[in-house]
Amino acid sequence: MDSLPLSSTREYRIAKDGIDSLELHETPLNALKRNEVLVKIYSVALNYRDLIIVNGNYPAVVKDNVVPCSDMAGQVVAVSPSVTRWKIGDRVTSSFFLDHIYGELNANSFETALGGPIDGVLTQYRAFPEHALVAIPDKLTYHEVASLPCAGVSAYNALYGAVPLKPGDSVLVQGTGGVSLLALQIAASAGASVIITSSSDAKLEIARGLGAMHTINYRTTPDWDKEVLKLTNGTGVDYVIEVGGEATLGKSLASIRVGGYIPMVGYLAGLDRPSDFGNLVVKVISKAANLRGIPGGHRGHLENLIKLISVTGMKPYIVRVFKFDEAKLAFSYLAKQEHVGKVVIQVADD
Amino acid sequence: MDSLPLSSTREYRIAKDGIDSLELHETPLNALKRNEVLVKIYSVALNYRDLIIVNGNYPAVVKDNVVPCSDMAGQVVAVSPSVTRWKIGDRVTSSFFLDHIYGELNANSFETALGGPIDGVLTQYRAFPEHALVAIPDKLTYHEVASLPCAGVSAYNALYGAVPLKPGDSVLVQGTGGVSLLALQIAASAGASVIITSSSDAKLEIARGLGAMHTINYRTTPDWDKEVLKLTNGTGVDYVIEVGGEATLGKSLASIRVGGYIPMVGYLAGLDRPSDFGNLVVKVISKAANLRGIPGGHRGHLENLIKLISVTGMKPYIVRVFKFDEAKLAFSYLAKQEHVGKVVIQVADD
Amino acid sequence: MDSLPLSSTREYRIAKDGIDSLELHETPLNALKRNEVLVKIYSVALNYRDLIIVNGNYPAVVKDNVVPCSDMAGQVVAVSPSVTRWKIGDRVTSSFFLDHIYGELNANSFETALGGPIDGVLTQYRAFPEHALVAIPDKLTYHEVASLPCAGVSAYNALYGAVPLKPGDSVLVQGTGGVSLLALQIAASAGASVIITSSSDAKLEIARGLGAMHTINYRTTPDWDKEVLKLTNGTGVDYVIEVGGEATLGKSLASIRVGGYIPMVGYLAGLDRPSDFGNLVVKVISKAANLRGIPGGHRGHLENLIKLISVTGMKPYIVRVFKFDEAKLAFSYLAKQEHVGKVVIQVADD
Amino acid sequence: MDSLPLSSTREYRIAKDGIDSLELHETPLNALKRNEVLVKIYSVALNYRDLIIVNGNYPAVVKDNVVPCSDMAGQVVAVSPSVTRWKIGDRVTSSFFLDHIYGELNANSFETALGGPIDGVLTQYRAFPEHALVAIPDKLTYHEVASLPCAGVSAYNALYGAVPLKPGDSVLVQGTGGVSLLALQIAASAGASVIITSSSDAKLEIARGLGAMHTINYRTTPDWDKEVLKLTNGTGVDYVIEVGGEATLGKSLASIRVGGYIPMVGYLAGLDRPSDFGNLVVKVISKAANLRGIPGGHRGHLENLIKLISVTGMKPYIVRVFKFDEAKLAFSYLAKQEHVGKVVIQVADD
Incomplete structure (x- = not known):
């Protein structure tokens, strides 16, 4: 992978505490590292965790000016040459802890939780290590699968x-x-x-x-x-x-x-x-x-959950879809806690 | 329990090999032993095992002139005074191995398989040790539950x-x-x-x-x-x-x-x-x-299966119901292997 | 079992709270019930639980005037005729919860804990249901095995x-x-x-x-x-x-x-x-x-622990042996909490 | 990692079937790939599997002219820059299936068994992916640890x-x-x-x-x-x-x-x-x-086994140590099947 198909991404970052401090930035994309895959994000789902991180109330380490949110679904648009599991065009979601693949969580994997100690997914494009991604079956939509990595897992x-x-x-x-x-x-x-x-x-x-x-x-x-x-x-x-x-x-x-x-x-x-x-x-x-x-779960849990949904036909319940530019509105809607179901942000049109 | 509500039962026994050797006997009922429960049997379901036992082809010990069949559902009509788990009127089924309550099978429990090493259930009344019985939820029928102890478990x-x-x-x-x-x-x-x-x-x-x-x-x-x-x-x-x-x-x-x-x-x-x-x-x-x-399963499996059926609404598939006097017909029907589903014998009318 | 080899037992009971309220009684033995076994107790081991029960500080139900202690080892001296697992002369210990044989504890088994909701084992003779007993291998002593049912399990x-x-x-x-x-x-x-x-x-x-x-x-x-x-x-x-x-x-x-x-x-x-x-x-x-x-464990745990000890040669560490008449001294010794190891009471001479 | 500390390795390869067909080659070392670690091998232990591979009797795929043997212990002498788990000087052994890290084996991991479908370890130096290696505790010797990856796991x-x-x-x-x-x-x-x-x-x-x-x-x-x-x-x-x-x-x-x-x-x-x-x-x-x-085991098994040995002091039993130049002798000794214990080849002096 010598050149990327695009040079920058628009992404939200938390300036200081509070929903109003969310700011949209145009950030240059770095060249892909070994084993990395660039994903165009179509859907991001919100969790209560994202809200307390935005509000500065999270009882754990959060990176300064972090890109919030952990749950996304999207499509591979570029791959590093060493990548073997993915190719351009694959539909994917990602594990909540990038490095928690299986078995018992350990202290290192804990530090790879998206949208907390490391940057999250409320962005148009993001590079992921290939081992963190999971394939999306044809019959599931981006919004449905984006509902799973944190809360579902x-x-x-x-x-x-x-x-x-x-x-x-x-x-x-x-x-x-x-x-x-x-x-x-x-x-x-x-x-x-x-x-x-x-x-x-x-x-x-x-x-x-x-x-x-x-x-x-x-x-x-x-x-x-x-x-x-x-x-x-x-x-x-x-x-x-x-x-x-x-x-x-x-x-x-x-x-x-x-x-x-x-x-x-x-x-x-x-x-x-x-x-x-x-x-x-x-x-x-x-x-x-x-x-x-239960601080989340691993990639195997996510794979099994997607298998469960494919077989049983269970539909994650999505209550409201916001546009990418409406992210603050989406967070405010979540904060009211009057809804039932997942709140998702459509980052790109299908 | 000093006196039983009745003095004898009509039951089938295998005279020698073959369906035609099935004979109906009037057999006196013994006084209940400690911890025993007398059950009026309403429904008996057949298994392929019953057929090869009747035909003399079972590759394990079978009692001489055994009462065949392992799977029944019925109602408690008498209890020994020491019995604490059951009372007259309770609807019950029984574990395939009378003494295999839980955990791993052992050689002793193996010898308590109904309708093989000990007499089975193709009879109007039978005494069971109280620990071998399992309650039937209201919404399940005798025929449905009789379908479970051998094949279902x-x-x-x-x-x-x-x-x-x-x-x-x-x-x-x-x-x-x-x-x-x-x-x-x-x-x-x-x-x-x-x-x-x-x-x-x-x-x-x-x-x-x-x-x-x-x-x-x-x-x-x-x-x-x-x-x-x-x-x-x-x-x-x-x-x-x-x-x-x-x-x-x-x-x-x-x-x-x-x-x-x-x-x-x-x-x-x-x-x-x-x-x-x-x-x-x-x-x-x-x-x-x-x-x-898998030589069968234990009482815990039967209890869990009945719970599963109660919650999911799964219906055991019954293809044909024979009368008690038609037992030979029922075995012949089973032997043809043209059917799909459980073949049951209605021992008594509901 | 029509007649017992003896007609009474000497046993301790808690009169009111405190070690000094322990009283020795001569109590008649009842005829054995179905499935019961009479055990001559040789050794009783004390647990911290026994002390807080004697002192009236136990945060759960305790029978009035209970016979304290849960852990004993002894020998079968009489069996009810229906008993199949034991014969006179067998060396045995007993499960802490008489009715917790296997699997998950349930509310009923909880009420069968020796020396709390029901009478315990600080007595010369006691009847047990046959299912509650576990055999003692030849090479283990009464004192060693008495150390196991509560703390060891x-x-x-x-x-x-x-x-x-x-x-x-x-x-x-x-x-x-x-x-x-x-x-x-x-x-x-x-x-x-x-x-x-x-x-x-x-x-x-x-x-x-x-x-x-x-x-x-x-x-x-x-x-x-x-x-x-x-x-x-x-x-x-x-x-x-x-x-x-x-x-x-x-x-x-x-x-x-x-x-x-x-x-x-x-x-x-x-x-x-x-x-x-x-x-x-x-x-x-x-x-x-x-x-x-962990409110204790079941008979299977006790059996496995005894197997472990037989194979590995692990020796329960006994710090002090008191005589049956010194039971109050034994409790006082336990209360000081200066010791390390099991405190046992020799109820009868080997 | 731009330059390696050495440019070639001496390694055995199977020319055709039979111990006599083992040939020693001087083979150039390639530049390390992403995530690779170069290991200087000190000890290689033989397994019966190696013998039937050398003799051409293995009932599974074997690479042509394969470098035989799966079990080694050695020391890290070079690391690719992206490697995070290892540094020069670390003492390591390797998983039998390079890519079988945890959980259930799958068809892909099957193809990463050392000394069969891919080249093995009977060589002075070999590059390994960093995820395949496991650390050796100080108190264990190279020979002891080399005895573990295939047979021990x-x-x-x-x-x-x-x-x-x-x-x-x-x-x-x-x-x-x-x-x-x-x-x-x-x-x-x-x-x-x-x-x-x-x-x-x-x-x-x-x-x-x-x-x-x-x-x-x-x-x-x-x-x-x-x-x-x-x-x-x-x-x-x-x-x-x-x-x-x-x-x-x-x-x-x-x-x-x-x-x-x-x-x-x-x-x-x-x-x-x-x-x-x-x-x-x-x-x-x-x-x-x-x-x-049991076609082997995963890296987690190897890690657990090494922990077991560290704690219990169990010593893998090594019956005979051959020099690197005596590899054919070592295989012949193994073939006689008169020995008890592991046969190891000392590839380099400690």
């Missing part, structure tokens, strides 16, 4: 990364955020029964349409853990996809069966919220509970 | 007993016999893609209706392994449910991906058929294949 | 109950209590490297003799988590056997490698101690940590 | 690659070849009990010294499967490391417990030997056996 890892979900198992998902909704859809398409909570009957109605078997409005039923026990004949569910954090973990422990699983994916209820548990250790032991931190 | 164990099937995986099932059809339905309801083979386009049409994604007529396509590779872009399938035996194992090894799984459940092609493999050891090693003998 | 479950320890892995054990010491010995005999902490150099010296590769005195090195990182080249250990509770969990999270395992077995640092972690959820997620509550 | 994969060996388990190893002896040592150092067979009491004596608990001379005890059952109280062993092939698989199936494991690693008894089993399928099913083809 976290949901997949939560359900299949350790003791895998079996058809017939029961799953509780908290709220209708990105991870929760994709966990609902994955679990339902794999033959599990899903209970979902939300503060809004309208959102619960959407969730029911996406496969939820039971719904709980936690505004009218604040003791949702008791309702979960009632729905499971007093036994508790097999899995709780925990996204609330300190403020919900106690009720999650009350909601699982003895020996159940609590993959911990987020802390959407906020970091400053008091914990709702008494002595956590006693509860974990007496419930023989399994808690597992 | 073998299929479930084949798919979930070791490295569990994931949604998105690919499965090849051979033919449309009991295990194959239930493996197809289980895999499809769990989000996997299924390829099925048969010598009959009519049977393949039925299989397609039950969820098969691809079908192969092995009469017109004798090199079905090559067709499987074609359908999987040259990679091979993740699982082959092997039911043919020596005559098909070689093609099964050719059909899996490197590192794939071959649960071995049967030898329907006959024990006298020549093997179709050259040096098996070289093939297993060079394919990094996983072969696993 | 918890340690075994912590290391092998989920993702099993591999030879070459690294394990951190906290302190020299019963579970910690047995975890050290099990891990060392299985080819793992062990780091152990204690406030006493003398205790660490004993631990080194039992196989510890590295020792940390947490009095002189209060930041033991940093020392653990130093000893593992900054990576962290594969497993931390967590027995401190809220007061140590934060440092345990800091001590493991990314993706490491923290089986949570106890809260020896006390329930009223402030937690040493900030936002637990953030730490668990960013470390991709695996936390698992 | 196969043994490790056989014992830990699927359902992992537990301390206390029983293992049968067949003969005293490279894989068998390393399997014996790994299992013994991990707390398992090992039974070993051989036709020579002298070899069995050596095996006993390396940790075997029981030995069987199959010349004087041809029904070694019956002897295995006797040694395990009629139960059978948990694992048989199957290296004989068709001629021993039947007895291996007879030797395992119900539900046991038979990793299949080789066919040392020859490919033309008749099988010793009747109907394999019936035996596998009725034993609920688990057979798994």
